[in-house]
Amino acid sequence: MSSLYLRDDLEPDAVGDSVTITGAEARHAVTVGRTRVGEMLSIGNGRGLIVTGEVTTAAPGELTISADRVQRVDAASPRLVLVQALAKGDRDELAVQAATELGVDAVIPWAASRSISRWDAAKAAKGRDRWATIAREATKQSIRPWATEVRELSTTKQLATLAASVRMLLLEPTAELALTEIDLQTSMQHPADADIVIVVGPEGGIAPAELEALGAAGAQAVRLGAAVLRTSTAGPAALAVLNARLGRW
Structure with a gap:
């Protein structure tokens, strides 16, 4: 199962694009979550966008995935x-x-x-x-x-x-x-x-x-x-x- 990490400023990306998280979120993924190159991971912005793909870089301060799937989900109604x-x-x-x-x-x-x-x-x-x-x-x-x-x-x-x-x-x-x-x-x-x-x-x-x-x-x-x-x-x-x-x- 893919894990999810958040990047608040993430904007819509296309399949094949590289998406990176840095700082505390990347450190948690690599040092606590033990994420490694080749694993599947999702990055979202908390506003309906989730990008899922294979990890290509996994360093304590920076983690990058190659987008295999870009999902945009409308907000629920009623809230x-x-x-x-x-x-x-x-x-x-x-x-x-x-x-x-x-x-x-x-x-x-x-x-x-x-x-x-x-x-x-x-x-x-x-x-x-x-x-x-x-x-x-x-x-x-x-x-x-x-x-x-x-x-x-x-x-x-x-x-x-x-x-x-x-x-x-x-x-x-x-x-x-x-x-x-x-x-x-x-x-x-x-x-x-x-x-x-x-x-x-x-x-x-x-x-x-x-x-x-x-x-x-x-x-x-x-x-x-x-x-x-x-x-x-x-x-x-x-x-x-x-x-x-x-x-x-």
């Missing part, structure tokens, strides 16, 4: 977005990793009222960078043409504003409607290509006041099943359901 509440330990990071592997298009960190973990201004920048690194590595591991975007830390008020322009679904174990039952084409008042935003609460769940505020803004509460899932599991589970229902799996 799937995960709003992940900050959680203790590494549970929120585990959710970001799994969600990226499952095809989420964007992740929004959420400072929910019941979040034990808190990000001040300095920690918010560091935390977002950490999530972006996790998402980038998961994008490469799963060989995804489109990299997952990690957005700025959001408040509940900001989520309520966002709800007006997307199809927002709140994962709530007590909701009457199951995620498998909603009409993804006509649910809510938005067009079929509007982003589908899954909101996952922290360890204690989404607080009643937050459910009320987001519901008033147009969000819809849905449940996954009879079991109550961890905050690290709920989002990826919902994404799996949506992938199947949207015909992506």
